Amino acid sequence: MDATTRIEQALNQALARGETPACPPLLAEALRYSVFPGGARIRPQLCIAVAQACGDDAPELADAAAASIELMHCASLVHDDLPCFDNADMRRGKPSVHAAYGERLAVLAGDALIIMAMETLVHSATQRPERLAPLLLTVGQGVSVPAGIIPGQAWECEPNVDLAQYQRAKTGALFAAATMAGAVAAGHDPAGWRALGEKLGEAFQVADDLRDVASSPEELGKPVGQDEALGRPNAVATHGIKGATKYLKQLLDEAMASIPACAGEAELRVLLMKKAAKFLPKELAQQAA
Amino acid sequence: MDATTRIEQALNQALARGETPACPPLLAEALRYSVFPGGARIRPQLCIAVAQACGDDAPELADAAAASIELMHCASLVHDDLPCFDNADMRRGKPSVHAAYGERLAVLAGDALIIMAMETLVHSATQRPERLAPLLLTVGQGVSVPAGIIPGQAWECEPNVDLAQYQRAKTGALFAAATMAGAVAAGHDPAGWRALGEKLGEAFQVADDLRDVASSPEELGKPVGQDEALGRPNAVATHGIKGATKYLKQLLDEAMASIPACAGEAELRVLLMKKAAKFLPKELAQQAA
Structure with a gap:
C-alpha cells in the first residue's frame, strides 16, 4: 500500500x-x-518515509503516528485561520472552517482534533504497548509547551520575538515530531532523527515565505502577500528572494547530511529530494532546475 | 497529604x-x-476520592489523573468564555483569560491545556505502564467525540437538541471520566464507576442552573441569569426552581446507590454527601437543611 x-x-x-x-x-x-481533502500531507509523508527507512516493523503504528501528526497540523490550521489570528476566509482552495461552519464550531473542531490525535496513538498501540509512551511524548513535544507549534503561534503575541526561535517552534517542531515519531513507531531511537525534521521544517517555512511572494492565489489555494500585509516576520523580508532561495538549498543539503545510518537510507534520500522539489513555487523551481 | x-x-x-x-x-x-487559583476543583476531588475508595495503590498516578481531568476542565472554561461562545468577561471572580490576555492567547492556552492534560498522564505512568492506555482512553472519552465535553458544547450549535443528551455530554462526561479515571489509576475496572460520575455530573449541572437564578454574582464569581439571557436549555426552565431542587436530590440519591462495593465505600459516601452540600446555592441549602 x-x-x-x-x-x-x-x-x-x-x-x-x-x-x-x-x-x-x-x-x-x-x-x-477540516481534514479532507488534505493539502500535500507533507508531515505524515515524512513520518511514514522515516518509519520505512527504519524497517517499518509495525506499520499500523506508523500509520497512526502519521495520522496523529496530520490531525495536530489540521487543528493548528483551523485555529490559526480564526478571525482573532489570520482571519483567513480560504484554506486549501475552499472556505476555511470558521467561514463554512462558524467560529464556535471551528474552535471546537480544533480542540477535538488535538485530543483525537492523541487517542489515535492509543488505539493503535495495543500490539506494541511499550512504544505508546515515547510516541505520545514525541508528538506532544511537537505541539505543546514549551516549544511546540502552539507556543510557536504564541510568539506572535509577544512584544519581543527571536525569529529563529519563532520559526523553529511554529514549523520546525511538528516536522521534528514527524521524523522522530516515524522512528519510534518502527522501534528506533528518535534522537538521531530530530535534525532531519528541524532542517526540513525550516526549509519548508522558507519555501512557504517564498511562495507567499512568488505564487498566484490559484497555485497556493489561499491569498498571497499575507506575511507582508500582516507584518509577520519572514525569510524574504530578512534575506530577499535570492538570498532566501539560496538559504533554502543550504537547509536541504544540511537535512540530507543529517540522516542517520539505517537500512532504507538510500531510498529515503531519493524520496525526500523528489518531495523537496515540490516545495518551491513553480517559477522558482524552473529557475533552480 | x-x-x-x-x-x-x-x-x-x-x-x-x-x-x-x-x-x-x-x-x-x-x-x-487559567489554572490558578482554582474553583472548587470538584472533578479532581472526585477522582482522588474514588482512587482512595479503590485502595489508592499508585497515588502519583491518581494525582496525575486528577490533574489531567482538571486541566481539561480549565481548557473548556477558557474556550467557553470566548467572545464567540459565552463572551464572559469574568470567571472565578477575576477577568476571564481572553479579557486578561486577549483572544489569541486564550485560544492557544486552551489548546495547550488539552495536550498538557494527556502529557501529564504519560509522565506519571512510568511505574504502571499497563494503566496508561486505559487512563488515556478514559480521560479522552470525557472530552472527545462522540460524547465528551467538546461535543457537549457543540450541541449549542445544532438546530435540534435533546436536553438530556446535551447535559450528559456537556457536564456528565467529564464527571464520569473523573470517577472512572480514579478507579483506573488505582488498578480497578472503571465500568462500575461510570454511573456515579454521570449522576453527580447531572446533579452538578442542575445545581449550576439553580445557582444561575438563585445566587448573587459575588457568590458565583461570574454574572448570574446567563442561561435565560443566552436562551440556553436548563433545568430551571424545564422544571421550575422547586422541581429542579427535588430532581437534584433524586440524582444525589441515585448517585449514592450506584457506588460499587469497595474497601473505602463508607468513607466515600460520607465525603460525597459533605461535598454535595456545597453544590447548592446558600439560600437553597438552608431551605434544604
Missing part, C-alpha cells in the same frame, strides 16, 4: 471513531471538512 | 514542565492564570 493510501485510511479511521449518532452532526461534519 | 494539596501539587507540576526559557512568557503566564 502506498504512503498516501496509508495516511488517508488512518485519518479516515480516526475520524470514523467519533462519527456515531451520539456526536452532534455539525461537529462531525466540521471535523471531516 | 490531603486531596487538595495533592491536586494543587500535581497541577503545579504539569504547568512547571512547560515553564522553561523556550516558552513564550505571556503564554506561560496565561496558562498559570
